[in-house]
Amino acid sequence: MSVVDYMQQLGTQAKAASKVLATASTMVKNNALLAMASALDEARVSLKEANEKDLANALDNGLDNAMLDRLRVTDEGIDAMMLGLRQVAELADPVGEISDMNFRPSGIQLGKMRVPLGVVGIIYESRPNVTVDAASLCIKSGNAAILRGGSEATHSNQAIALCVKQGLLAAGLPAASVQVVETTDRAAVGELITLTEFVDVIVPRGGKSLIKRVSAEALIPVIKHLDGNCHVYIDDYADAAKAINIVINSKTRRYGVCNALESLLIAQSRVEELMPQLAQGLQEFDIELRLCPQAMAIIGSYSSSYTGTIAAATKDDWYAEYLAPVLSVKVVTDMDAAIEHINIYGSHHTDAIVSENYTKAREFMARVDSSSVMINASTAFADGFEYGLGAEIGISTDKIHARGPVGLQGLTSQKYVVFGDGHTRG
Numbered sequence: 001m002s003v004v005d006y007m008q009q010l011g012t013q014a015k016a017a018s019k020v021l022a023t024a025s026t027m028v029k030n031n032a033l034l035a036m037a038s039a040l041d042e043a044r045v046s047l048k049e050a051n052e053k054d055l056a057n058a059l060d061n062g063l064d065n066a067m068l069d070r071l072r073v074t075d076e077g078i079d080a081m082m083l084g085l086r087q088v089a090e091l092a093d094p095v096g097e098i099s100d101m102n103f104r105p106s107g108i109q110l111g112k113m114r115v116p117l118g119v120v121g122i123i124y125e126s127r128p129n130v131t132v133d134a135a136s137l138c139i140k141s142g143n144a145a146i147l148r149g150g151s152e153a154t155h156s157n158q159a160i161a162l163c164v165k166q167g168l169l170a171a172g173l174p175a176a177s178v179q180v181v182e183t184t185d186r187a188a189v190g191e192l193i194t195l196t197e198f199v200d201v202i203v204p205r206g207g208k209s210l211i212k213r214v215s216a217e218a219l220i221p222v223i224k225h226l227d228g229n230c231h232v233y234i235d236d237y238a239d240a241a242k243a244i245n246i247v248i249n250s251k252t253r254r255y256g257v258c259n260a261l262e263s264l265l266i267a268q269s270r271v272e273e274l275m276p277q278l279a280q281g282l283q284e285f286d287i288e289l290r291l292c293p294q295a296m297a298i299i300g301s302y303s304s305s306y307t308g309t310i311a312a313a314t315k316d317d318w319y320a321e322y323l324a325p326v327l328s329v330k331v332v333t334d335m336d337a338a339i340e341h342i343n344i345y346g347s348h349h350t351d352a353i354v355s356e357n358y359t360k361a362r363e364f365m366a367r368v369d370s371s372s373v374m375i376n377a378s379t380a381f382a383d384g385f386e387y388g389l390g391a392e393i394g395i396s397t398d399k400i401h402a403r404g405p406v407g408l409q410g411l412t413s414q415k416y417v418v419f420g421d422g423h424t425r426g
Contacts, residue, residue: 268332
């Protein structure tokens with residue numbers, strides 16, 4: 001079967017399944033999620049064996065450490081996938097929710113009802129856990145899903161897909177409710193993003209090249225973010241201990257994730273005090289610092305025993321999403337300069353301020369144009385799990401329909417509903 005025919009078949013099956021899912025009860029959908037969790041638990045050995053094949057191929061192909069970290073499946077990772085499924089099962093079902101009810105002068109009653117989007121196509125790289133996250137959120141929100149994982153995770157994704165299928169069948173839902181594309185042919189992506197007859201929205205999760213391609217070629221609406229150039233701004237009124245802990249956690253918790261800190265901004269009034277302490281804390285994690293001239297001068301003068309790697313920052317560094325143990329550092333005159341820098345060079349993903357002056361912090365929150373803005377908290381919290389969404393289908397930096405971590409509500413839309421009692425319009 002050709003790739004075109006294969007993808008058409010998946011689309012046809014997904015569209016049919018979406019009609020069943022749209023009217024499935026909350027109990028049935030939850031039963032499917034819980035059955036998937038049980039299937040994952042029972043399949044630990046086969047899941048890890050499949051993942052070992054992917055890891056071996058990845059090493060042979062020279063994938064970097066960040067990609068290997070995203071690819072790896074451990075018992076802890078399986079536990080996290082199971083927990084995510086159970087948490088989504090516990091979340092309120094948005095489908096059928098009616099809001100904004102009000103009476104119009106004509107006497108009709110008007111409101112909005114949440115409905116599934118239909119069929120969601122998701123294209124992702126490396127992370128096998130996305131298969132579970134995507135399946136759980138799509139099912140709970142009443143959507144069918146076509147999932148196309150990266151070729152580097154093909155064995156892991158297919159092993160997880162078997163568990164998903166078992167859960168669906170155990171709950172009496174169509175097996176085609178979630179379909180994982182089996183072919184590794186790159187042409188499958190091109191077909192998926194143009195299946196306008198069957199697919200209602202595309203969610204790409206991966207590197208810039210993938211997302212740029214999908215954004216440019218898709219004939220279907222896309223929920224996306226290109227990169228995660230996240231900032232922490234240390235304000236004049238920052239608590240020093242909080243600032244150091246937030247910066248270190250934001251940068252070092254995990255490097256290969258889109259909510260990791262990539263650019264640190266420090267108010268000029270605090271840089272001489274805090275730069276040495278920050279450098280000392282970061283050098284324990286072997287972080288390479290890309291420094292503006294003022295930060296470079298302070299590091300050069302504070303201690304000849306400083307052993308971390310340093311380099312002069314260029315304009316490219318202010319735009320960079322490193323996904324690696326590298327951090328750019330810039331000294332700014334004040335909060336206005338920090339906000340201007342973030343809005344110019346940032347990716348509108350997640351940005352934070354460390355300040356004890358809540359008037360300034362609230363102003364920062366209002367003026368920074370990002371999908372998540374934080375006060376005195378690590379950027380690592382920008383995550384669907386931490387936001388109480390159970391999981392996330394992706395993070396959107398767009399401004400229409402969904403923004404930030406996309407959970408159940410982001411996978412639904414609203415339609416107007418009208419209640420009358422024989423009303424006619426004059």
